[in-house]
Amino acid sequence: MKLGILLTTSPEHENTNTVIEISKSAIKQGISVSIFLMADGTHNSVFEPFQNLIEHGVEIILCAHNAAKRKVEVVENIVYGSQYDLATIIKESDRFISF
C-alpha cells in the first residue's frame, strides 16, 4: 500500500509534526510513504526532524521552482522535482492527503 502526502506549510506550522507522526506510523505498518513539498512546505526540507524521515524510508520530493524562489538550500537525498512528480505520486498512491 502507498500513502501520498502533500505539505504546503512551513515547519512552524503544526502540520509538519502531524506529517512526521503519520509518516512514521505508516512506515511501521509497512505502508510506503511519498511526500511532496511545495510552496512554503519546501522549507521543511532543511528542518532536521523532517529530514530524519528519509532514514525511515520516506521518499521526499519538492518543487524545485518553489524552493528556488524561497532560496531554500539544496539538501541531499531529497528529489528536486516538479508538479509532474506530484501528479505521479497522486496517480500511484492508494491514499493521498494534503496539508
Add this chain to the structure above:
Amino acid sequence: MTQEIELDLTGDVCPFTFVKTKLQLEQLESGDLLTVIFDHAPAVENVPKSVTNEGHTVLGIDKVADKLWKVRIQKA
C-alpha cells in the same frame, strides 16, 4: 518524413514548461523531433526527466547561453 520543430518557452516556469512541452509533443508524429528552449533552470532538469518517464527520448541538453538551454526530444 521526420519533422523537426522548435518551441520557445523562454519566460515560462514550472509547471507550464512541462505542460506546453507535452501539448506540443502530442501534436507530433512518432519519431518527430522537438527542440525546446528554456531560461528556467529547474525546468532543464525536470522536463527531460518527465518526458523520459512518458517514453520519449531526450537526445541532448545544451546550454547555449547564460541562463538559456536547448533540450532536443524525439517523440516516442
